Every structure is written in structure tokens, then in C-alpha cells.
Amino acid sequence: MKDQRLESRVDTQTIKIQARGAQVYYGTNHAIKDVDVDILDKTVTAFIGPSGCGKSTFLRCLNRMNDTIASCRVEGKITLDDEDIYDPRVDPVQLRARIGMVFQKPNPFPKSIYDNVAYGPKIHGLTRNKAELDAIVESCLRKAALWNEVKDRLAAPGTGLSGGQQQRLCIARAIATSPEVLLMDEPCSALDPIATAQVEELIDELRSQFSVVIVTHSMQQAARVSQRTAFFHLGNLVEYGETGQIFTNPIDPRTESYISGRIG
Amino acid sequence: MSIGLLSLIILVLTLVGYVVGKSRAIASVAGDIRKLHSLPPFYGRITALLTAVPAFLLIIGWLLAEPLVLENRALALIDPAEIPQGQSADLVMSDVRRVAAGLDLLETRGEAIAPLIAAPDQLKQAMNAAGIVLQTEPTPSTLAATAALRSAKATSRLAMVVAAIALTLGGLAWGLSRIKPEFRARNATEGFAMWLLIGCSLIAVLTTVGIVASLLVESLHFFRLYPITEFLFSTQWAPKFGGGGTLGIVPLLWGTLYVSAIALLVAVPIGLLSAIYLAEYASRATRSWVKPAIEVLAGIPTIVYGLFALITVGPLLRDYFAQPLGLGNSSSSVLTAGLVMGIMVIPFVSSLSDDIINAVPQSLRDGSLGLGATPSETIRQVVLPAALPGIVGAVLLAASRAIGETMIVVMGAGAAARLSLNPFDAMTTVTVKIVSQLTGDTEFASPETLVAFALGLTLFVLTLCLNILALMIVRKYREQYE
CATH class of the missing domain: 1.10.3720.10 (MetI-like)
Incomplete structure (x- = not known):
């Protein structure tokens, strides 16, 4: 499995998101220090690192979710398709429709399964009639490998599903707005191994349409699903490169210590 | 003996129970408290609770039941002929109660009440002077009922004091006799705490039930006098x-x-x-x-x-x-x-x-x-x-x-x-x-x-x-x- 991934070519080299000198402060705490990273289109990029290293914080900078935290301040330049996302002219609401996000804990809305998926298309006016909306809901649930399990109870509340199903529902909800980038913050940490395997398979399929950025604590998961890996430590981006190279031949001694289990 | 003094005696005995219970627990293991099932204060606490709680429950119960029993007895002494036309015996009973309270008041002021009882007109004057308004002179049967009520009350109070103190001492002795190193005083106090909580929630529930019941009963009276369909x-x-x-x-x-x-x-x-x-x-x-x-x-x-x-x-x-x-x-x-x-x-x-x-x-x-x-x-x-x-x-x-x-x-x-x-x-x-x-x-x-x-x-x-x-x-x- 791992060997096969080493062979997997990065399909394209187009840069989707570029960060230069990104700094994040929580009040006086300097959480992210001078991070430069290029996230490629149609690629799965994994952020790994010990707890508290800033990988989730950095992920939340990419769709400006940190704006909702009053004490948080972001400096530096982050661009999406060469457009600065922190430019005052950019509407964070529109930005988040282009950069979808899946959270650590499944967070379905207290609505029906159908309404959960239809939420994004409805608020962005992506459909002209009910038939189109139905089609989007079905195709997103199919892409999230959930359709067969829920097609007979679309009106049932999303919160009634199992943990793994809820997380796949959240993924379906996120891809229903047809984002260009999908950010995933430890999407499998609350799931059992079978549900994890399903989500990982899903991530691999989503790569054909979006650029996926995944934060994970599991190095096996990073190795399985990603083509590029970034290692964060204490707010610094220590090393960033091809997943195979990071796991077999890391350049930085800290990366080597982490992946071999000596720090973390 | 007044209720206040009685309560004070019980509280002092409770304190004694706490101190003695605790020291007896320590003495029972010759000072090595690790051999006790619970910490020494728990032994003191359970002894204190056993001393105070039953006695106070008895006093509360007694005070609630006393008027019912005594007034029924006094009511029997009232001459039915003296109950005014169209009024209930309750009104006469409230007179009896008022006279009894007035006599108690005069007695505590140190006035001689025996001659007053013999002369109803003087009694009325003395009462009015003391601030208790009587509209008519008490009739002989009212006075007889009053006297019976007062003497029964005095006996009842004495009996209550004796019973309460006996229960306090009994509780104290039983509590102290139970203190042994293996006695689970901590669990026993826990049980008491639970009953305390149950009691408090019961009071809230019973009050609601009581209010609803009184509303219902009086409403039924009303609907007997006035048609319900008309009302609604x-x-x-x-x-x-x-x-x-x-x-x-x-x-x-x-x-x-x-x-x-x-x-x-x-x-x-x-x-x-x-x-x-x-x-x-x-x-x-x-x-x-x-x-x-x-x-x-x-x-x-x-x-x-x-x-x-x-x-x-x-x-x-x-x-x-x-x-x-x-x-x-x-x-x-x-x-x-x-x-x-x-x-x-x-x-x-x-x-x-x-x-x-x-x-x-x-x-x-x-x-x-x-x-x-x-x-x-x-x-x-x-x-x-x-x-x-x-x-x-x-x-x-x-x-x-x-x-x-x-x-x-x-x-x-x-x-x-x-x-x-x-x-x-x-x-x-x-x-x-x-x-x-x-x-x-x-x-x-x-x-x-x-x-x-x-x-x-x-x-x-x-x-x-x-x-x-x-x-x-x-x-x-x-x-x-x-």
C-alpha cells in the first residue's frame, strides 16, 4: 500500500494556495511563525506534527475561519489563485464558499439529512429548481459514499446517524457548494477504523476534483492518502515535500525524530 | 417549658452527642484512626443526627396534631343551643381560641385569672384592655370549653416535653452504643443526607398538591351553588x-x-x-x-x-x-x-x-x-x-x-x-x-x-x-x- 503511494505521481503542478511569511498571533502568543507553503491543485496535502504545533491554526487561516476568533491576528500573504485572501476587497463569506471545510468532530446541523446537504446550495443559490437541488444532494451523497445508506431516510435528522455516517454527511455537505479546495481538520479522529478507511478512500476520490488539505495526527494516514506532506513543529513549518520523501528520507533531523516517534 | 427552651436543650444534647461520639470513636481504636471505617467526625455527626432529628420530628408532628385533637374535645363541650342561628360551630371555636389566648397572655403578665373566669364581664374588660377584642361576654359553655382547652393543652405540652427529651436521650444513647471501629458512620450520614433531600423535595410537591386540592374543593363548593355551564x-x-x-x-x-x-x-x-x-x-x-x-x-x-x-x-x-x-x-x-x-x-x-x-x-x-x-x-x-x-x-x-x-x-x-x-x-x-x-x-x-x-x-x-x-x-x- 505504502509503496504504491510512493509511486503515485502528482497529477499537476498548478499552485492553488500560496502562503508567504504567514504569521498568526492569539493575543500575544505567536502561534504560527513565518510559514511559506505552496498547496497544489488536485493534490492531497497532509499537515502533520505534534499537538499544539499550529497545523489546525494554519489550516483555519486558509479559509479565514480564524476571523471568528476575536483575539486572533493573521499577518503575511496567503493567496488563492494568486489573489490575496486577506485583501479587504475579499468577502470572507464568498471565500469560504470556494474553500470548504470539514471539522474534527462531525457537526451535522439539527436538520434532515437532505437539508444538511442542501444547505450550501440553498444559501448560495446554486440551483434553479427542486429537481436540480435533488440532483446535487444525490450526487454529493453518492460521492461521500453515503447514498446507499441514507437514500430511504433523507428526511430523518442528520444527528441520528452514526459517527462515521455523520462525518461523511459533513463531507457531502462541504462538497455540495462545489468548492475548489477542501480543508479537513483531523476528519477521522472521532471515527472507528472502518469509517476511517471509508473516509480515506473518499479523500482519494475527491482529489480528482479538488485540492484537499488534511490535518492528521496519524502518520500512517498521511502516508496513505497524501501526495505532499508538511511537518509543523512549535509553530514553524519544518519540512515540506513529497510524502514519500518526507517519510523515507527526511532532510530535517526534527522530522526524522517525529516520524520515528522520538518527539511528539 | 417553652418550645424555644426545649429546642435549646435538644441542641445542647446534640452538641454533646457530636463531641462524645467523636471522642468515643477515637478511644475505641486507642487513637489509631486508620483502624476506623470512617473519619472520627462522621461518628460524631451520626450520633448528633440520631440525637436531634427524631426529637425534632416528634415536636413538629406533635404541634401539628395537637390542635386537631384538643379542639375536637373542646368542641364537644359547647352547648349547641349557644351557636347562633345560621353560623357554624367554627365561629364559636374561634371565640374559644381567642379567650384561651387572652388568658395565656394575662397569665404571663402576672394577673390573677381565677377571679376573671368567675366573672365574665370583668374578663371581657380585662381582655379588651390587653388588646384582645371580644364582642360579647363569653358564655358559660365557652368558658368551660376554654378551660378544658387550656388544661388539655398544658398536659399535652408537658407530655410533649417529656417525650421529646426521652427521645433525645434515647437517640444519644443508641448512637453512642453503635460506635465501633467497623461501624460505617460515613455511609450512615450519607443515608441521612439523602432523606433530607427527599424531605425537601416532598415539601415542594406536597405544597403544590395542597394548593391544588384546596382550589378544587372550594371550586366544587362554588359549582354546587352556581351551574358550571353558566360559569364557563x-x-x-x-x-x-x-x-x-x-x-x-x-x-x-x-x-x-x-x-x-x-x-x-x-x-x-x-x-x-x-x-x-x-x-x-x-x-x-x-x-x-x-x-x-x-x-x-x-x-x-x-x-x-x-x-x-x-x-x-x-x-x-x-x-x-x-x-x-x-x-x-x-x-x-x-x-x-x-x-x-x-x-x-x-x-x-x-x-x-x-x-x-x-x-x-x-x-x-x-x-x-x-x-x-x-x-x-x-x-x-x-x-x-x-x-x-x-x-x-x-x-x-x-x-x-x-x-x-x-x-x-x-x-x-x-x-x-x-x-x-x-x-x-x-x-x-x-x-x-x-x-x-x-x-x-x-x-x-x-x-x-x-x-x-x-x-x-x-x-x-x-x-x-x-x-x-x-x-x-x-x-x-x-x-x-x-
């Missing part, structure tokens, strides 16, 4: 003191619902929207002064709101709306009372809703914002539906407050029962009529007074139905977020 369906409220009036609840119920509906129309939007602002948009600093400021509204006495309605809002509505529109010229109106009451219940809606909105998990907001929803879309489509059960609860609490409110209605809407749609008409509510039916010098057995209980029962049923509705709504939506 007549659209006339025209009581006549002396009997023969029409007592239809419909206009009162209409007034109550009308005023409450206006109050909720004011309070729910304002309260809910300010709660949303406080919970979702306001900065911490703003919130820290706005929230208490709104809650101050809840601390204003309703009579002050009533003044505000009477002096400011009523005339304002009359001069600028009712008269120009030709809808009436009364300064008391449903609208006045409704508006002012709405302001009064704003804090109930806003404060509770604010807490409930804050309790909605942040992850739901993040999920919605992460999909590119604006904050207001997030609130409308995700936060409010998730908080709905609690918000419904807050609204129904406000509704219960509005339905039960009296003072604002009296001063704002007047006291005229009327069935009208015009919001500028004076109307009145169930609560106001309960007050007006019970105040004044009326006989307590006519339908005109007893109707107050039926009105109270109706009000109780109304708020109960509201609460049940609230529970059902909350149950239906509860499982929607964890």
Missing part, C-alpha cells in the same frame, strides 16, 4: 353582592388572553432579537453591561410598572392614538396594559434565550460559516432551530408571568369586564377579578366570593396546559443536537 359559557360578568349576579368567565378569559397576547407580541421580538445580538454579535465588554441592564427590568416591582402604565402610557395612547382614530377615550386600555406588561417580561425572554443560544455548540456555527454562510444566515438557519426548544420554554415562562400579572392590569386596563376586539377599550383579567371578589367585607359562602377559587382553578389549568405544551415541544425537538 356565559358571556356576562356581572356579580351582584347579595346574590343573583351572572358570573361568566368568558369576558375575563378573553381579557387575560388579549392582554397576554399583546404583551408577548411586544416581548418576544424585542427579547429574542436582543438576545441574538447579545449572544452572537456583542463584544464581551458590551455584553457585560447590556445584559445586567436588561435584567434590571425584571427587578422593577410591578406596581411601578403599573404607575408607568397609568400615568404615562395610558394618557399617551389615548391622546395620540385612540382619540384621533376615534377608537375610544379611555386612558385604561388593553393596549396600555399589554405594552407595559410586554416591557416587564422582556428580560424573561432575552435573558433565558441568551443563555440558550450560547449553549448551542460552536461547532454548528463553524460548520455553517465554513460553508460560506453569513452570520445572520447561520443564526436563522442553524442556531435558532437548535435553540428552539429552550426559546419556546422562555416564551412560555414569559406567557405564564403575563397571564398571572395583576397590578399592571388594574392600573393599565381597568377593572371592567368586557368582551371587545378594540385594543383601546378598558378590559380586565381573571387575576384582577379574583382580587376584587375577595376584598371587601363579604360573606365567605356566597357564589360571589367562591367564584374566586373557580377563577383561580381556571387560571391554574391554563398555565398548566401551557407548561405541558412547552414540555411537548421541548421533547419533540430535544434530540436534535447533543
Whole structure:
């Protein structure tokens, strides 16, 4: 499995998101220090690192979710398709429709399964009639490998599903707005191994349409699903490169210590 | 011996029980407290509890049962011929009680009471001088009953003191005899704590049951004197003191619902929207002064709101709306009372809703914002539906407050029962009529007074139905977020 991934070519080299000198402060705490990273289109990029290293914080900078935290301040330049996302002219609401996000804990809305998926298309006016909306809901649930399990109870509340199903529902909800980038913050940490395997398979399929950025604590998961890996430590981006190279031949001694289990 | 002194003796013995119990526990293991099952204070505590609790329970029970037993006995001594025509024996008994209390008072002042009992006219003078008003001279049989009551009471009190002290000492001795290293004093005190908690919740439940039962009984009396269909369906409220009036609840119920509906129309939007602002948009600093400021509204006495309605809002509505529109010229109106009451219940809606909105998990907001929803879309489509059960609860609490409110209605809407749609008409509510039916010098057995209980029962049923509705709504939506 791992060997096969080493062979997997990065399909394209187009840069989707570029960060230069990104700094994040929580009040006086300097959480992210001078991070430069290029996230490629149609690629799965994994952020790994010990707890508290800033990988989730950095992920939340990419769709400006940190704006909702009053004490948080972001400096530096982050661009999406060469457009600065922190430019005052950019509407964070529109930005988040282009950069979808899946959270650590499944967070379905207290609505029906159908309404959960239809939420994004409805608020962005992506459909002209009910038939189109139905089609989007079905195709997103199919892409999230959930359709067969829920097609007979679309009106049932999303919160009634199992943990793994809820997380796949959240993924379906996120891809229903047809984002260009999908950010995933430890999407499998609350799931059992079978549900994890399903989500990982899903991530691999989503790569054909979006650029996926995944934060994970599991190095096996990073190795399985990603083509590029970034290692964060204490707010610094220590090393960033091809997943195979990071796991077999890391350049930085800290990366080597982490992946071999000596720090973390 | 007075109850105070008796209590003091029991408390001293309790303290003794604590100290001795604790030291005996330590002595039983020769000072090595690791061999005890529980820490020494637990042994002291259980001994103290065994000393005090049974004795106090006995005293409470005795004091509750005593009047019932004694007065029945005194009642038997009263000559039936002396009970005035058309009055019950209760009135004579209240005379007996008053004379007995007066004699007790005179006795504590050190006056000789034996000659007074022999001469009823002097007794009456002495009583009146002591501040106890007797309208007629006590009859011989009243005096006999009084004497019997007093002597029985004295015997009973003595018996109670003896029994209570015996029980205290018994409890103390039993508690001390149980102290052994393997005795589980900690678990035993835990059991006591549980019974204490059960007792407190029982008091609350039993009080409710008692209030409902008394309402029911008096309402049944009323319905024996006045047909229930007439009460429920007549659209006339025209009581006549002396009997023969029409007592239809419909206009009162209409007034109550009308005023409450206006109050909720004011309070729910304002309260809910300010709660949303406080919970979702306001900065911490703003919130820290706005929230208490709104809650101050809840601390204003309703009579002050009533003044505000009477002096400011009523005339304002009359001069600028009712008269120009030709809808009436009364300064008391449903609208006045409704508006002012709405302001009064704003804090109930806003404060509770604010807490409930804050309790909605942040992850739901993040999920919605992460999909590119604006904050207001997030609130409308995700936060409010998730908080709905609690918000419904807050609204129904406000509704219960509005339905039960009296003072604002009296001063704002007047006291005229009327069935009208015009919001500028004076109307009145169930609560106001309960007050007006019970105040004044009326006989307590006519339908005109007893109707107050039926009105109270109706009000109780109304708020109960509201609460049940609230529970059902909350149950239906509860499982929607964890």
C-alpha cells in the first residue's frame, strides 16, 4: 500500500494556495511563525506534527475561519489563485464558499439529512429548481459514499446517524457548494477504523476534483492518502515535500525524530 | 417549658452527642484512626443526627396534631343551643381560641385569672384592655370549653416535653452504643443526607398538591351553588353582592388572553432579537453591561410598572392614538396594559434565550460559516432551530408571568369586564377579578366570593396546559443536537 503511494505521481503542478511569511498571533502568543507553503491543485496535502504545533491554526487561516476568533491576528500573504485572501476587497463569506471545510468532530446541523446537504446550495443559490437541488444532494451523497445508506431516510435528522455516517454527511455537505479546495481538520479522529478507511478512500476520490488539505495526527494516514506532506513543529513549518520523501528520507533531523516517534 | 427552651436543650444534647461520639470513636481504636471505617467526625455527626432529628420530628408532628385533637374535645363541650342561628360551630371555636389566648397572655403578665373566669364581664374588660377584642361576654359553655382547652393543652405540652427529651436521650444513647471501629458512620450520614433531600423535595410537591386540592374543593363548593355551564359559557360578568349576579368567565378569559397576547407580541421580538445580538454579535465588554441592564427590568416591582402604565402610557395612547382614530377615550386600555406588561417580561425572554443560544455548540456555527454562510444566515438557519426548544420554554415562562400579572392590569386596563376586539377599550383579567371578589367585607359562602377559587382553578389549568405544551415541544425537538 505504502509503496504504491510512493509511486503515485502528482497529477499537476498548478499552485492553488500560496502562503508567504504567514504569521498568526492569539493575543500575544505567536502561534504560527513565518510559514511559506505552496498547496497544489488536485493534490492531497497532509499537515502533520505534534499537538499544539499550529497545523489546525494554519489550516483555519486558509479559509479565514480564524476571523471568528476575536483575539486572533493573521499577518503575511496567503493567496488563492494568486489573489490575496486577506485583501479587504475579499468577502470572507464568498471565500469560504470556494474553500470548504470539514471539522474534527462531525457537526451535522439539527436538520434532515437532505437539508444538511442542501444547505450550501440553498444559501448560495446554486440551483434553479427542486429537481436540480435533488440532483446535487444525490450526487454529493453518492460521492461521500453515503447514498446507499441514507437514500430511504433523507428526511430523518442528520444527528441520528452514526459517527462515521455523520462525518461523511459533513463531507457531502462541504462538497455540495462545489468548492475548489477542501480543508479537513483531523476528519477521522472521532471515527472507528472502518469509517476511517471509508473516509480515506473518499479523500482519494475527491482529489480528482479538488485540492484537499488534511490535518492528521496519524502518520500512517498521511502516508496513505497524501501526495505532499508538511511537518509543523512549535509553530514553524519544518519540512515540506513529497510524502514519500518526507517519510523515507527526511532532510530535517526534527522530522526524522517525529516520524520515528522520538518527539511528539 | 417553652418550645424555644426545649429546642435549646435538644441542641445542647446534640452538641454533646457530636463531641462524645467523636471522642468515643477515637478511644475505641486507642487513637489509631486508620483502624476506623470512617473519619472520627462522621461518628460524631451520626450520633448528633440520631440525637436531634427524631426529637425534632416528634415536636413538629406533635404541634401539628395537637390542635386537631384538643379542639375536637373542646368542641364537644359547647352547648349547641349557644351557636347562633345560621353560623357554624367554627365561629364559636374561634371565640374559644381567642379567650384561651387572652388568658395565656394575662397569665404571663402576672394577673390573677381565677377571679376573671368567675366573672365574665370583668374578663371581657380585662381582655379588651390587653388588646384582645371580644364582642360579647363569653358564655358559660365557652368558658368551660376554654378551660378544658387550656388544661388539655398544658398536659399535652408537658407530655410533649417529656417525650421529646426521652427521645433525645434515647437517640444519644443508641448512637453512642453503635460506635465501633467497623461501624460505617460515613455511609450512615450519607443515608441521612439523602432523606433530607427527599424531605425537601416532598415539601415542594406536597405544597403544590395542597394548593391544588384546596382550589378544587372550594371550586366544587362554588359549582354546587352556581351551574358550571353558566360559569364557563356565559358571556356576562356581572356579580351582584347579595346574590343573583351572572358570573361568566368568558369576558375575563378573553381579557387575560388579549392582554397576554399583546404583551408577548411586544416581548418576544424585542427579547429574542436582543438576545441574538447579545449572544452572537456583542463584544464581551458590551455584553457585560447590556445584559445586567436588561435584567434590571425584571427587578422593577410591578406596581411601578403599573404607575408607568397609568400615568404615562395610558394618557399617551389615548391622546395620540385612540382619540384621533376615534377608537375610544379611555386612558385604561388593553393596549396600555399589554405594552407595559410586554416591557416587564422582556428580560424573561432575552435573558433565558441568551443563555440558550450560547449553549448551542460552536461547532454548528463553524460548520455553517465554513460553508460560506453569513452570520445572520447561520443564526436563522442553524442556531435558532437548535435553540428552539429552550426559546419556546422562555416564551412560555414569559406567557405564564403575563397571564398571572395583576397590578399592571388594574392600573393599565381597568377593572371592567368586557368582551371587545378594540385594543383601546378598558378590559380586565381573571387575576384582577379574583382580587376584587375577595376584598371587601363579604360573606365567605356566597357564589360571589367562591367564584374566586373557580377563577383561580381556571387560571391554574391554563398555565398548566401551557407548561405541558412547552414540555411537548421541548421533547419533540430535544434530540436534535447533543
